[in-house]
Amino acid sequence: QSISTKKVLIVYLSRTNNTKAIANIIHDEVGGKLVALELERPYPENYQAIVQQVAKENETGYLPALKTKIDSIDQYDVVFVGFLTWGMKLPPPVKSFLKQYDLSGKTIVPFNTNAGYGIGSTFETVKELCPKSKVSDGFTTKGGIERDGVYFVIQGEKEKQVREEVKAWLRKIKIQN
Numbered sequence: 001q002s003i004s005t006k007k008v009l010i011v012y013l014s015r016t017n018n019t020k021a022i023a024n025i026i027h028d029e030v031g032g033k034l035v036a037l038e039l040e041r042p043y044p045e046n047y048q049a050i051v052q053q054v055a056k057e058n059e060t061g062y063l064p065a066l067k068t069k070i071d072s073i074d075q076y077d078v079v080f081v082g083f084l085t086w087g088m089k090l091p092p093p094v095k096s097f098l099k100q101y102d103l104s105g106k107t108i109v110p111f112n113t114n115a116g117y118g119i120g121s122t123f124e125t126v127k128e129l130c131p132k133s134k135v136s137d138g139f140t141t142k143g144g145i146e147r148d149g150v151y152f153v154i155q156g157e158k159e160k161q162v163r164e165e166v167k168a169w170l171r172k173i174k175i176q177n
């Protein structure tokens, strides 16, 4: 069955829009429904404050409540899941999403941006949380470095270059219209 006959959902978490840019590229290439994950209680704007909050959530395994609701997840065959790296881990809201919905039997396609200092266990955690899904090889690329005041970078020439990388990855994992 080719991707064109499958139903695609693209869910992503993004703070400074780099992961959102990848989600948009994937959406251009494969279509489907594009959904940003929003929280009941948004994270603080301040960098130090969010670093501390995420560290605490990672330590306790806290799962923040999502404001975003997906209408009948059953209808989707392929679910792209996009996330940043926070403290070398999969961000807590993405864990909330993966735990909250029944993704068994679906193809899960993870994608990531990071600041270039490491993705740690992010992709492994997706696999752990989706034991009954087929998890594809993920895409990862360097996004912003908020720590150093570098925010949105996947635009202009960089966006064009990343688009080619995304296309090559989609061909490799055989998800391409």
Ligand SMILES: Cc1cc2nc3c(=O)[nH]c(=O)nc-3n(C[C@H](O)[C@H](O)[C@H](O)COP(=O)(O)O)c2cc1C
Pocket (backbone or CB within 6 Å): 013, 014, 015, 016, 017, 018, 019, 020, 047, 050, 051, 054, 084, 085, 086, 087, 088, 089, 113, 114, 115, 116, 117, 118, 119, 142, 143, 144, 145, 146, 151, 152
């Ligand atoms: C709280 C916090 C923790 C982060 N931890 C990491 C990390 O462990 N490794 C890394 O490479 N980047 C880390 N980053 C940087 C982001 O992953 C990177 O800037 C990413 O491109 C942001 O994606 P976005 O623009 O979609 O929000 C962290 C950023 C924040 C705000």
